[in-house]
Amino acid sequence: xINISDLVKEYREGEVVTPVIKGLNLTIxxxxxxxxxGPSGSGKTTLLNMLGCxxxxxxxxxxxNGTDISRLHSKKASLFRAQHLGFIFQDFNLxxxxxxxxxxxxxxxxxxxxxxxxxxxxxxxxxIGMLDQINKYPDQLSGGQKQRVAVARALVVQPSIILADxxxxxxDSHSAKRVIDLMKQMQKEFNTTFVFSTHDTKIMHEAKRIVxxxxxxxxxxxxxx
Numbered sequence: 239x240i241n242i243s244d245l246v247k248e249y250r251e252g253e254v255v256t257p258v259i260k261g262l263n264l265t266i267x268x269x270x271x272x273x274x275x276g277p278s279g280s281g282k283t284t285l286l287n288m289l290g291c292x293x294x295x296x297x298x299x300x301x302x303n304g305t306d307i308s309r310l311h312s313k314k315a316s317l318f319r320a321q322h323l324g325f326i327f328q329d330f331n332l333x334x335x336x337x338x339x340x341x342x343x344x345x346x347x348x349x350x351x352x353x354x355x356x357x358x359x360x361x362x363x364x365x366i367g368m369l370d371q372i373n374k375y376p377d378q379l380s381g382g383q384k385q386r387v388a389v390a391r392a393l394v395v396q397p398s399i400i401l402a403d404x405x406x407x408x409x410d411s412h413s414a415k416r417v418i419d420l421m422k423q424m425q426k427e428f429n430t431t432f433v434f435s436t437h438d439t440k441i442m443h444e445a446k447r448i449v450x451x452x453x454x455x456x457x458x459x460x461x462x463x
Contacts (some may be wrong), residue, residue, distance in 0.1 A: 239398065239431055240266035240289065245298035247284055247454075258284045259295070260454040268398075269429045271422065273442050276451035282435035283403055285451070289433065290323055290401045291315040303398065320345065324392030324430075328404035330384040332376040332391075338363065339372045342391045362390045365427075366420055382413025386420060393424055399431045406438045418444050 247259040259281045266272055274282050287293040288300055291307050300308045307318060325331075332341050339359055346355045363369045366386045376384055385405065392400050400421075406414035418441060425432050434441055442448055450458040 239268040239303060240264075240433075241299075241301045242266075242289075243299045243301070245285075245288065245300065246296050247281075247288065247293070248296050258454050259288075261298070262454065262456060264449065264456065264459075266431065266433060269425065269431055270447055271425050271432050271445055272447045272449065273434045273436050273445035274449050274451060275436060275442060280451040281454040282451055286401050286403055286433070286435050289399075290325060291319045320395070322398050324395065324397040324400040326385070326388050326392050326400060326402040326405045328407040330376070330381075330388050330408075332384055332387060334376050337373050337375055338368060338379070338387050341376070341387055342394050345391060345395050358394055362394045365424070366390050380413065381409050382416055385409060385413070385417045389417065389420055389424065393428065393430065396428060397430065399433065402432065402434045402436075404436055404438070405434065406436070406441060411440070414438065414440055 242262060242264040245259050245262040249256045249258060262285070274285060276282055284293065288295055288308070291310065295308050298308070299306050302322065305318065307315065310318060333344065336344065342363060343355050343359045346352045346358060360369060363372060366389060368383065368386055368390065371379065371383065379387070406417060409417060421432055422444060424430060434445070436442065446462055448460050448462060449456055
């Protein structure tokens with residue numbers, strides 16, 4: 239599903255060039271539950287940003303389902319992102335003035351332009367156990383509930399891939415376990431590929447594959463039984 243070949247990313251500030259990703263090669267198969275781990279500055283978030291069409295590599299390719307997304311221009315990249323990818327962030331990124339329903343509906347109605355959305359939204363909210371909170375606003379929810387809504391928003395368009403950047407960083411251990419269990423359930427039900435950037439040992443213990451980055455290179459790639 240995902241093939242990364244000879245990927246290079248550098249950041250420039252004046253005459254200073256900082257290499258972040260250094261000739262990285264990686265294949266991620268359909269339906270994997272994969273954690274990308276490593277110290278701060280190892281390139282985890284940069285790699286996720288390139289997988290998510292949020293940043294472009296300086297060299298190399300990122301191919302998803304046969305499409306080289308590293309060569310897409312902004313409009314095509316935005317459309318590909320909306321149709322194939324879902325995102326979960328550590329700070330939830332919910333719209334505070336929207337209800338739970340409106341936050342989950344947003345990618346369907348605003349980004350994809352769908353008209354008949356209620357059935358899809360209610361189905362995914364029921365699946366994550368948040369249907370009874372449908373009319374509440376984010377400031378009325380706990381951290382764990384907010385992240386469950388963020389998971390629902392990411393899944394409602396039925397993307398091939400969910401990219402999650404430190405999705406449990408702001409949660410207590412109980413809420414984090416609940417969110418991880420929910421993502422595992424969704425992965426099995428929809429065969430969605432989950433790719434995490436994380437420091438959280440709880441996600442590492444649940445991942446089926448762990449890729450370790452250090453200084454922009456893969457130093458270990460382990461399939462966990």
